[in-house]
Amino acid sequence: MLGVDAIGQxxxxxxxxxxxxxxxxxxxxxxFSQNPAGxxxxxxxxxxxxxxxxxxxxxxxxxxxxIALGKRFFDTEAIAVQYSPGTAASFVVPPLLIIGTEGLPxxxxxxxxxxxxxxxxxxxxxxxxxxxxxGARLRRETVVDTRYELVIRDTVALPVxxxxxxxxxxxxxxxxxxxxxxxxxxxxxxxxxxxxITMRALLDDLREYxxxxxxxxxxGLSGALGRSFLLAAQxxxxxxxxxxxxxxxGAGFALRDALYFDRDEDPFFYCASVSAGWSYEIMDxxxxxxxxxxxxxxxxxxxxxxxxxxxxRNLDLNPYTPDRVTLSARLIFGNVRSILARIEGVTFTxxxxxxxxxSFAYRPVGSARIxxxxxxxxxxxxxxxxxxxxxxxxxxxxxxxxPGETADVPLTAVFNEQVRKVQSLTxxxxxxxxxxxxxxSSDDRYQAKLVFYxxxxxxGEASALRYFVTPDDPEVLRYSRDVLVRSREKxxxxxxxxEAFRQAQLLVDTFSGNLxxxxxxxESADYVxxxxxxxxxxGGDCDDMTVCFSSLLSSMGLSTAFVDxxxxxxxxxxxxYLLFDTGVDPQYGERISDNPKRYVLRRNTRGTETIWxxxxxxxxxxxxxxxxxxxxxxxxxxxxxxxxxxxxxVRIVDVN
Amino acid sequence: xxxPYATIALILLAGCQQPADVExxxxxxxxxxxxxxxxxxxxxxxLGSIDTLAVLPxxxxxxxxHFLVHRITTDAAAGRNVLAYARVFFADSSVRxxxxxxxxxxxxxxxxxxxxVPMTQIAxxxxxxxxxxTARDTSIIRGVEYVADLTGSYLPAKGYxxxxxxxxxxxxxxxxxTPDALTVLSPxxxxxxxxxxxLLLRWVGTSGxxxxxxxxxxxxTKRVRPLLELRPVTNTGKAVLPAKLLESLPxxxxxxxFTFILANRSGADITQPLSGKxxxxxxxxxxxxxxxx
Numbered sequence: 001m002l003g004v005d006a007i008g009q010x011x012x013x014x015x016x017x018x019x020x021x022x023x024x025x026x027x028x029x030x031x032f033s034q035n036p037a038g039x040x041x042x043x044x045x046x047x048x049x050x051x052x053x054x055x056x057x058x059x060x061x062x063x064x065x066x067i068a069l070g071k072r073f074f075d076t077e078a079i080a081v082q083y084s085p086g087t088a089a090s091f092v093v094p095p096l097l098i099i100g101t102e103g104l105p106x107x108x109x110x111x112x113x114x115x116x117x118x119x120x121x122x123x124x125x126x127x128x129x130x131x132x133x134x135g136a137r138l139r140r141e142t143v144v145d146t147r148y149e150l151v152i153r154d155t156v157a158l159p160v161x162x163x164x165x166x167x168x169x170x171x172x173x174x175x176x177x178x179x180x181x182x183x184x185x186x187x188x189x190x191x192x193x194x195x196x197i198t199m200r201a202l203l204d205d206l207r208e209y210x211x212x213x214x215x216x217x218x219x220g221l222s223g224a225l226g227r228s229f230l231l232a233a234q235x236x237x238x239x240x241x242x243x244x245x246x247x248x249x250g251a252g253f254a255l256r257d258a259l260y261f262d263r264d265e266d267p268f269f270y271c272a273s274v275s276a277g278w279s280y281e282i283m284d285x286x287x288x289x290x291x292x293x294x295x296x297x298x299x300x301x302x303x304x305x306x307x308x309x310x311x312x313r314n315l316d317l318n319p320y321t322p323d324r325v326t327l328s329a330r331l332i333f334g335n336v337r338s339i340l341a342r343i344e345g346v347t348f349t350x351x352x353x354x355x356x357x358x359s360f361a362y363r364p365v366g367s368a369r370i371x372x373x374x375x376x377x378x379x380x381x382x383x384x385x386x387x388x389x390x391x392x393x394x395x396x397x398x399x400x401x402x403p404g405e406t407a408d409v410p411l412t413a414v415f416n417e418q419v420r421k422v423q424s425l426t427x428x429x430x431x432x433x434x435x436x437x438x439x440x441s442s443d444d445r446y447q448a449k450l451v452f453y454x455x456x457x458x459x460g461e462a463s464a465l466r467y468f469v470t471p472d473d474p475e476v477l478r479y480s481r482d483v484l485v486r487s488r489e490k491x492x493x494x495x496x497x498x499e500a501f502r503q504a505q506l507l508v509d510t511f512s513g514n515l516x517x518x519x520x521x522x523e524s525a526d527y528v529x530x531x532x533x534x535x536x537x538x539g540g541d542c543d544d545m546t547v548c549f550s551s552l553l554s555s556m557g558l559s560t561a562f563v564d565x566x567x568x569x570x571x572x573x574x575x576x577y578l579l580f581d582t583g584v585d586p587q588y589g590e591r592i593s594d595n596p597k598r599y600v601l602r603r604n605t606r607g608t609e610t611i612w613x614x615x616x617x618x619x620x621x622x623x624x625x626x627x628x629x630x631x632x633x634x635x636x637x638x639x640x641x642x643x644x645x646x647x648x649x650v651r652i653v654d655v656n
Numbered sequence: 657x658x659x660p661y662a663t664i665a666l667i668l669l670a671g672c673q674q675p676a677d678v679e680x681x682x683x684x685x686x687x688x689x690x691x692x693x694x695x696x697x698x699x700x701x702x703l704g705s706i707d708t709l710a711v712l713p714x715x716x717x718x719x720x721x722h723f724l725v726h727r728i729t730t731d732a733a734a735g736r737n738v739l740a741y742a743r744v745f746f747a748d749s750s751v752r753x754x755x756x757x758x759x760x761x762x763x764x765x766x767x768x769x770x771x772x773v774p775m776t777q778i779a780x781x782x783x784x785x786x787x788x789x790t791a792r793d794t795s796i797i798r799g800v801e802y803v804a805d806l807t808g809s810y811l812p813a814k815g816y817x818x819x820x821x822x823x824x825x826x827x828x829x830x831x832x833x834t835p836d837a838l839t840v841l842s843p844x845x846x847x848x849x850x851x852x853x854x855l856l857l858r859w860v861g862t863s864g865x866x867x868x869x870x871x872x873x874x875x876x877t878k879r880v881r882p883l884l885e886l887r888p889v890t891n892t893g894k895a896v897l898p899a900k901l902l903e904s905l906p907x908x909x910x911x912x913x914f915t916f917i918l919a920n921r922s923g924a925d926i927t928q929p930l931s932g933k934x935x936x937x938x939x940x941x942x943x944x945x946x947x948x949x
Contacts (some may be wrong), residue, residue: 051671060673090677096898098690098889111677150883150904155696157883159904205852208937297678304680320678 014286018275020242020258021234024220029070036133039123044334113648168202184224239263340436351451364410372401462564470536471554687888700729720932731845732945740810762799834866838940
């Protein structure tokens with residue numbers, strides 16, 4: 001007798017045949033009935049199809065084995081359905097009787113057909129490490145039996161031949177799980193025929209042909225050796241199993257080999273398989289060959305007396321299965337991209353000050369921690385987007401990550417003008433995405449809270465104050481031009497070298513007559529008026545005045561700079577005043593003032609050393625001369641006497 | 657189409673053949689059985705019983721003359737007995753009784769000699785019914801037939817030759833060779849056979865033409881009514897009678913006889929002294945009386 005049971009192994013894909021121990025390696029629709037828990041590995045829509053041929057049989061030709069369609073949804077669920085007309089086993093018992101004097105035999109004595117045409121599977125992923133699936137397989141049993149009736153008359157007893165067809169069908173329900181024990185080590189467990197559901201039963205006198213419904217448990221274990229080698233083993237409670245490996249040498253190729261064993265077969269390792277596969281874009285092709293070491297019963301003929309339906313636990317791999325060539329393909333539709341990178345976290349370093357929003361095009365608003373989850377190096381780009389405040393995503397510079405490597409990628413953002421209209425503190429969702437080469441869309445998405453301050457909010461840094469300087473503002477331009485036009489006569493006769501100095505003097509004098517220093521509505525470090533607002537309100541604090549004068553002077557083409565004074569130990573006495581560039585060569589300094597302490601020599605943005613005038617704008621109501629005198633005094637005290645620049649508590653921030 | 661190669665792959669994978677059948681063949685030494693109805697051409701005719709004459713009713717009718725050498729083994733629950741005989745009968749004109757043909761005159765052939773030993777000439781008896789209401793309760797004598805008791809001398813694979821003294825014009829000497837000894841191993845007499853199980857037929861004796869006649873046996877009248885002739889296509893000594901054929905046997909009948917006939921036979925057409933066919937048969941016959949439930 002042959003082995004009483006066959007391994008619960010399907011041959012519906014080249015990969016399954018090649019790997020042998022497949023329950024632990026199911027990751028898609030290919031042979032998902034091996035372990036429906038593996039369906040959670042689906043990416044989106046997927047189609048797999050297989051065909052096979054038995055080269056040792058005389059009527060060699062390809063049989064359409066089956067087609068499976070699967071879909072992943074809700075990220076953690078996946079379903080699949082399979083139509084497999086080729087999962088079948090048919091047996092014919094030739095006639096034992098030849099009826100009638102004509103010598104015409106009944107065509108057959110019995111024909112027994114088994115098939116497993118439909119399978120369904122559902123998988124649920126509880127976590128990246130644990131998935132569970134349930135599957136159902138419809139099994140059909142059809143027996144066409146030749147029946148005899150003896151009609152007895154006076155002179156003769158006539159045997160009459162008829163044919164009777166009986167059908168049975170039932171669902172075999174399987175339950176499977178896949179568990180990741182550690183990095184690269186996975187375990188699978190599958191219970192088969194746990195709850196058979198009978199739809200229709202064969203006639204009682206044909207019950208000997210009912211397919212076995214014995215429960216069994218299969219356990220599988222796989223281990224990854226590096227990124228390209230997988231070892232797998234599987235055993236069943238019925239004494240069958242397989243060991244196999246899969247090697248991915250690269251370029252999309254795969255090689256697989258397996259040995260199948262059965263305690264009731266002789267030899268114990270009774271079968272071997274070899275498989276080659278190739279993946280390209282959305283398609284995966286595989287070819288496999290299954291070789292049985294003993295060919296008895298596998299050549300299409302077997303003694304009727306040894307037929308035992310209990311051996312047909314699996315219709316694809318049983319004692320009658322011949323050597324088989326399998327061709328299979330898998331096609332992935334929908335979101336077919338592999339996930340190459342994941343976002344493990346996003347950190348924003350602080351809120352967004354609309355006044356400084358432009359600076360975030362270069363200065364990070366935060367960072368995203370990215371991990372390469374693929375098996376190859378990737379080039380990842382992280383982008384951030386805030387609805388309404390950004391016209392499009394701002395993408396970071398690419399980061400190259402090795403497999404498994406993580407990196408903190410700075411997030412920069414280009415905000416639009418809408419951000420300057422934020423009147424009060426607002427919280428918006430910022431969407432951070434990562435894209436890895438060769439991906440074209442997001443690999444992952446992460447949302448985090450991002451604070452946007454009001455348009456007049458200021459973080460207190462002098463460097464950020466320059467973003468309030470708006471020389472191009474129409475109100476500023478109009479004002480400065482009006483002043484110059486009205487003062488045209490006063491400029492007449494002014495040497496060209498002193499023209500800029502003179503213009504500044506007129507502007508300050510004119511403007512100072514209309515201004516008054518007022519207190520900040522909030523803490524001075526938090527709130528800064530834009531120049532147009534200061535002009536409209538005709539007043540402001542030192543920050544506002546400094547910004548406004550800087551804007552007016554800049555609108556006339558003069559370079560300006562902030563002198564940021566933060567006394568050590570007396571930070572609350574921080575102060576800002578202004579420097580503007582007269583453009584006058586230092587050799588003509590006496591034309592500005594015969595007291596060199598009243599001006600500052602420094603290089604402008606063009607690299608030329610010129611004379612700069614310090615202005616304390618808070619006293620500008622007293623006119624240019626007063627503002628200059630106070631500014632010069634402060635500069636002398638802070639920089640020359642106090643050595644603030646050297647000690648670092650004084651900073652000069654160029655605005656233009 | 658964005659991925660034509662994928663479509664091509666799908667088409668290539670669409671195999672068009674059906675999965676191959678596995679032929680479940682019988683055991684190598686198990687022969688297929690030809691099943692034929694046993695026809696009783698005329699129920700009014702008094703024909704020899706199949707279990708003792710070992711010639712089918714059709715043949716009894718179709719052959720004008722029978723030259724038989726038979727060994728008959730009867731195996732029943734009560735025991736087993738063996739007899740052997742030779743018989744020669746030459747049918748002449750038909751015999752009618754109450755308007756029905758009931759038999760034939762036995763033509764005298766003078767002295768018939770078997771292997772040099774004269775056979776006994778006896779009266780040819782034709783059982784008849786004296787009333788339509790009764791079974792055959794009476795015999796009438798019409799002509800002669802020739803018999804010889806070979807119980808003590810029958811040998812398998814032995815030649816037997818008939819001759820006539822004086823010679824009968826147009827009737828050549830007949831000869832026949834007995835077959836190998838036939839021993840039935842299954843079913844043995846007295847066996848109770850289940851209708852729902854295949855019945856294994858096994859015998860020893862493979863040189864010669866084997867046929868197995870399945871008959872209904874009436875214990876009260878001791879009459880045997882042949883139903884089917886089972887003829888192994890090849891004489892391998894083994895055949896299986898499927899349960900589903902046993903199931904088709906009349907359920908009201910429980911007792912049956914399997915008559916295994918291993919025979920060498922020959923036939924010849926003659927024109928003298930009468931026109932017709934002559935059968936010469938040497939057979940080892942084994943009757944297994946069984947009960948089928």
